[in-house]
């Protein structure tokens with residue numbers, strides 16, 4: 001398969017890669033991964049991504065996994081899209097990597113514990129405690145981003161970057177799970193602005209069509 005093919009599922013962190021692809025303007029295809037049908041445990045999928053997760057981007061048939069690798073790849077391949085504010089300066093570019101790692105390694109696991117606490121404990125009443133602790137840790141993590149966004153429109157400065165789409169996805173996941181949104185007005189406003197971009201709107205439309213397909217086939221993931 002030549003070209004760019006994104007394996008994704010609606011509402012997941014694959015949304016960030018989807019927005020990135022939409023921002024580039026490059027042609028790409030999508031493949032819906034139906035978790036409830038076990039597509040992500042299919043040997044053919046696992047051969048491309050042994051972690052069994054989305055996003056998976058195929059580049060001329062070559063698999064690339066992890067948002068932390070896919071987003072820098074797209075940013076470097078399509079520099080005119082300005083997905084990330086790389087300058088070539090080692091420290092500047094490392095700080096961009098640092099932000100991506102914060103989102104993928106610090107925030108995303110908290111999202112998972114907030115949305116799916118039952119995966120991280122026994123079912124004897126502890127899931128509520130896991131969720132509460134993850135909410136607390138998330139509030140601590142987001143305090144600095146809230147302060148930053150009170151002083152400038154986007155996380156990295158005056159210009160949007162794909163880091164904003166990533167943060168916006170985190171917000172979407174936690175706001176729908178009872179996170180104390182009222183304490184983070186700048187983040188809420190940032191989410192609305194990030195989602196209003198045409199690229200995000202197109203990505204959301206692709207997700208909505210995929211969600212319809214899942215529901216028609218009886219494979220929609222219950223919203224935890």
Ligand SMILES: N[C@@H](CCC(=O)N[C@@H](CS)C(=O)NCC(=O)O)C(=O)O
Nearest residue numbers: 012013052053054055066067068104
């Ligand atoms: N570290 C990976 C995380 C990917 C990930 O956790 N994806 C979730 C959806 S948000 C997934 O595919 N989960 C399915 C599973 O774990 O079985 C990344 O940043 O790309």
